[in-house]
Amino acid sequence: MAKPTASAGPSARAVAPVRRPELALPELRPHDADALRPDGDHDGASFTDLDLDGADGGGSTFLECALRGCSLNGTRLTRARLLDSELTGVRGVGTELAGAEVRDVELTDARLGGTQLHGARLTRVVVRGGKIDFLNLRQSTLTDVAFEGCVLVEPDLAGARLERVSFTDCALRGVDLSGATLRDVDLRGVAELDIAAGFDRLAGAVVSTVQLMDLAPAFAAQLGVRVED
Template sequence: MVRNTARTAKPARAKKSGPVVRRPEVRLPPLEPYDPEGGGLEPDGDYDGLEFKEVDLAGQEGAGSRFMDCALRECGLDGTELARARFIDSVLSGVRGVGTDLSGASLRDVEVLDARLGGTQLHGAVLERVLFRGGKIDYLNLRNARLKDVVFEGCFLSEADFGGAVLERVEFRDCVLRRADLSGVRMTDVDLRTVAELDIARGLDRLAGAVISSAQLLHLAPAFAAQIGVRVEDMP
């Protein structure tokens, strides 16, 4: 016999569905202004507690550098060499540039706000607790990168390449994800439900480990059918 306990049972608390992504909590200390007349970035440089404001860093060599508690605001990054650089507890706001090289870089507790970038190289990089908010990033190369606790919020990503990357607790919130390459991706707790435009060019079969909405499922149904060799035809 099943008893009706609705009158005495306490109401269950609503649980948030989907993965819980740990966002960065960047609290910058008072910053010293960076002096662009000091010779520019240097390979393996050490930058601590500095504000780079409206500085043109185009073409400069900062490979292997460390940026701790720094802010880069409205800076130009055309062709800037930052391979293997480390950004820790830092903010990149309004940065712009084409061909910025951040291959093999490490970003931990970093906010990237309203960036306008093209062809940014982040292949082999490690991103942990990183927020991308706003802006537009074209041809982002994240091949073989590792992303953990990363949020893309309100940004436009065109032809992003995630080939071979590992994504764990990654959320795409209110984004446009156009012509994305997911070839060889491994996903764990990846939330795509609020993506405004979900367009996958390659790697549709790599969505295991992601959560999508029912509307997105209907949108992707023809591609899923084609993936497994099913023809969908209406009766004459």
């Protein structure tokens, strides 16, 4: 007789798949300014190997753009709109994207630290490869977001809403889920899963049997259950 899985039961259902972006960038023209400016309007522009450290592009719109190999230390993109765009090999510490709208975007091989995305909206986004330390996604909304082959160190998802979010071959270290709301969040592909806070918010997530066993002591502690041999 086959052994039932942890998700088996009359109420079990398939995890809703992530709807992914379908990018088809037009022929891009090089960005023709030395730096960003607040409330800028960028359409079909290529930002390649630019030093944008400390630049202020708050409130700007990037439509069908590509940022490749750019330095974003302290770059201010508060309330910016990144639409139908790709970011490849960007790097920086303290990039400010609070309240931003990120839709139909691919982020590949990023090296970022302390990125501020609190209160942002991410829709149909793929984060592929790279490493992001101390990512602040507090009170953000993630819908149809796929993390693939990346390392996330101490991401803060407190109070965030996640729907149709998946993790494949990722390391998820020290994640804070306090007050978060999850629906169709697939954690089964996480290679390294370390939850620092918010075990009680895992309703709406799917984990593997092995992950469930690893998380059992934390679940027991959450319920006040003492386990002794």
